[in-house]
Amino acid sequence: MADPRRDDVVSTLKGLTDPKTGRDPVSLGWVAGVSVQDGRVTVALEVPADLGPQLEPLRDEAERRILALDGVKAATVVLTAQRQAGEPAAAPAAPAAPNRPPQGGGRPPSIAPPGVRHIIAVASGKGGVGKSTTAANLALALAGRGLRVGVFDADIYGPSMPRMLGLAGRRPEVEGDRIQPLENHGLRIMSIGFMVNEEDPVVWRGPMVMGALEQLLRDVDWGELDVMVVDMPPGTGDTQLTMSQRVSLAGAVIVSTPQDIALLDARKGLAMFRHVNVPVMGIVENMSYYVCPNCGHREEVFAHGGARRAAEELGCPFLGDVPLDIRIRETSDAGTPIVAAEPDSPHAAAYRSIAERIAEQLEVADAASAPKPNIRFT
Ligand SMILES: Nc1ncnc2c1ncn2[C@@H]1O[C@H](COP(=O)(O)OP(=O)(O)OP(=O)(O)O)[C@@H](O)[C@H]1O
Numbered sequence: 288m289a290d291p292r293r294d295d296v297v298s299t300l301k302g303l304t305d306p307k308t309g310r311d312p313v314s315l316g317w318v319a320g321v322s323v324q325d326g327r328v329t330v331a332l333e334v335p336a337d338l339g340p341q342l343e344p345l346r347d348e349a350e351r352r353i354l355a356l357d358g359v360k361a362a363t364v365v366l367t368a369q370r371q372a373g374e375p376a377a378a379p380a381a382p383a384a385p386n387r388p389p390q391g392g393g394r395p396p397s398i399a400p401p402g403v404r405h406i407i408a409v410a411s412g413k414g415g416v417g418k419s420t421t422a423a424n425l426a427l428a429l430a431g432r433g434l435r436v437g438v439f440d441a442d443i444y445g446p447s448m449p450r451m452l453g454l455a456g457r458r459p460e461v462e463g464d465r466i467q468p469l470e471n472h473g474l475r476i477m478s479i480g481f482m483v484n485e486e487d488p489v490v491w492r493g494p495m496v497m498g499a500l501e502q503l504l505r506d507v508d509w510g511e512l513d514v515m516v517v518d519m520p521p522g523t524g525d526t527q528l529t530m531s532q533r534v535s536l537a538g539a540v541i542v543s544t545p546q547d548i549a550l551l552d553a554r555k556g557l558a559m560f561r562h563v564n565v566p567v568m569g570i571v572e573n574m575s576y577y578v579c580p581n582c583g584h585r586e587e588v589f590a591h592g593g594a595r596r597a598a599e600e601l602g603c604p605f606l607g608d609v610p611l612d613i614r615i616r617e618t619s620d621a622g623t624p625i626v627a628a629e630p631d632s633p634h635a636a637a638y639r640s641i642a643e644r645i646a647e648q649l650e651v652a653d654a655a656s657a658p659k660p661n662i663r664f665t
Pocket residue numbers: 411413414415416417418419420421442445447520521573574609610611612613614615616617619620
């Protein structure tokens with residue numbers, strides 16, 4: 288069946304009424320984006336921040352009416368808050384400070400997909416340090432420990448999980464109003480990359496990105512998961528900060544390369560999570576050293592050990608290091624990361640050891656939140 292026309296979607300939106308002004312969302316200038324692809328329609332409405340909760344019925348109605356259009360298989364309408372003139376993108380992250388006490392209070396209600404026990408964010412202060420590669424291999428290593436693991440690719444500007452986990456070009460099924468995650472290598476996976484073509488740049492602005500991520504987290508039928516690994520967008524901007532505040536995170540894992548500059552960025556990442564009261568589970572040093580496949584000689588390409596020192600200084604655990612190795616890149620590029628492709632390799636063992644440290648921390652969190660036995664003396 289042919290895709291619905293964008294104009295039909297806009298006309299449908301014109302038929303809705305904002306209860307406060309009696310006007311429609313189009314004439315109010317709220318339509319920030321309409322995307323139509325393979326029968327899937329996504330609309331972003333930028334509405335006054337204070338009206339968000341009141342406009343939920345309008346959002347619902349918009350989805351219902353768009354879904355009723357010919358050729359529409361799924362409709363997602365996202366409400367995002369209009370930014371006021373002069374309003375900063377986000378609260379500034381606190382400067383890096385060792386042992387900074389957690390900042391409490393002031394957090395908006397967080398999103399916690401039902402059935403998901405722990406959500407951990409894999410983050411980096413800058414792009415290209417191997418965050419996604421680490422996230423994919425850690426997810427596989429956690430699944431190898433018998434845990435039910437999901438991967439949520441929140442790297443909306445450069446989603447790499449579809450390719451890295453062997454699902455490029457696939458589209459998720461929609462059952463009722465729930466999006467079904469795709470499955471491969473024993474993981475349940477969702478990525479904005481399943482909704483857009485890999486080669487199309489996603490040019491959404493910050494608030495729209497957050498709206499789309501929130502909706503994806505809520506509308507995906509994750510089922511029961513022990514752990515959801517979130518591949519965060521790189522850096523410490525608006526989206527990352529909001530995501531860290533809005534999603535109920537058990538903790539964050541920071542990936543860094545050993546170079547000083549990357550570590551400086553990693554420090555910013557760490558400070559950001561502490562600022563929003565998310566525990567930092569530790570730092571991973573990626574591309575830490577190089578072992579010559581011919582002679583076994585180990586070369587410290589960059590100043591190896593920087594992440595361990597930074598972790599000590601910043602008072603957070605050092606989770607382990609991963610070497611620079613062409614097989615790590617090749618296996619990810621081929622859609623079966625090294626933990627699945629070469630489980631007996633030392634590199635897979637390095638990821639498993641990091642996953643073990645993470646799993647230990649999750650077990651501690653579980654034990655702390657378990658209901659205490661009710662012992663009665665008679
Ligand atoms: N330990 C490693 N050894 C060799 N290549 C690696 C290693 N880690 C990552 N790479 C390669 O480096 C490139 C960047 O990795 P990746 O996409 O995971 O980084 P990223 O931090 O998620 O980047 P971005 O945030 O910009 O998407 C990829 O080609 C990946 O295969």
